[in-house]
Amino acid sequence: MRLPLAFSLVLSVVAPCFVAASPAEARQAVSFREDYMPGTVVVKYSQRRLYYVMGGGKAIAYPVGVGRAGKSWFGTRYIDGKRIRPAWAPPQEVKRDNPRLPNVIPGGSPANPMGAAALTLSGGEYAIHGTNVPGSIGGFVSYGCIRMHNSDILDLYNRVGYGTRVVVTR
Numbered sequence: 001m002r003l004p005l006a007f008s009l010v011l012s013v014v015a016p017c018f019v020a021a022s023p024a025e026a027r028q029a030v031s032f033r034e035d036y037m038p039g040t041v042v043v044k045y046s047q048r049r050l051y052y053v054m055g056g057g058k059a060i061a062y063p064v065g066v067g068r069a070g071k072s073w074f075g076t077r078y079i080d081g082k083r084i085r086p087a088w089a090p091p092q093e094v095k096r097d098n099p100r101l102p103n104v105i106p107g108g109s110p111a112n113p114m115g116a117a118a119l120t121l122s123g124g125e126y127a128i129h130g131t132n133v134p135g136s137i138g139g140f141v142s143y144g145c146i147r148m149h150n151s152d153i154l155d156l157y158n159r160v161g162y163g164t165r166v167v168v169t170r
Helices: 006-011 092-097 148-161
Strands: 026-031 040-044 049-055 057-065 075-084 117-121 127-129 140-142 165-169
Touching: 049 148, 057 148, 117 148, 127 148
Parallel strands: 040 165
Antiparallel strands: 026 057, 040 049, 049 057, 075 117, 075 165, 117 127
C-alpha cells in the first residue's frame, strides 16, 4: 500500500518499542551468494521473498506478498521508521478504490492491514509490514508495500535499524 504523508504523521504518535518475535511462521536460513553487505534487506519480487543478508553466504529468507500488477516498484530505499501496531490512514488511491474505509484504522484492529509492525521506507510511500490476512503472503496483493507474516515482521523488526538499506529487485 502506498503510504501518504498522513500515514507518517499517524505513525509518529505510536511509540516504537522492542517486541520479541514469536516462533517463525515461514522464515528459514538459506544460502545467499549475492554481493550485498550483511544487514541489507533484499526483496525479490519474482520470488516473492525477502532476504535479510547475514553475510558469509547466508541469509534469512521470508515469504512475502508484493505489489499487484501496476503497483510494483524497484530500487533502493532505506528504513526511516519502525512502528509496533501502527495506526493506518488509507492513501487516496486506496480510499478511491475502497470508499467505505475509515480515514484512520487504529493500531491493533483486526481491520488494520499493517498487522503487528511496520518498517517505513524513505520516500514516504511504502512500508514493509505485517498482515492480518496471512493467506495473502506469497501473492501479488498490495499497492506496493511488502507484506509479511506478523511473526516474521517482528523478527525482521528486531534485526534492522534506522538507515538499513532495502533493495527491491525483479
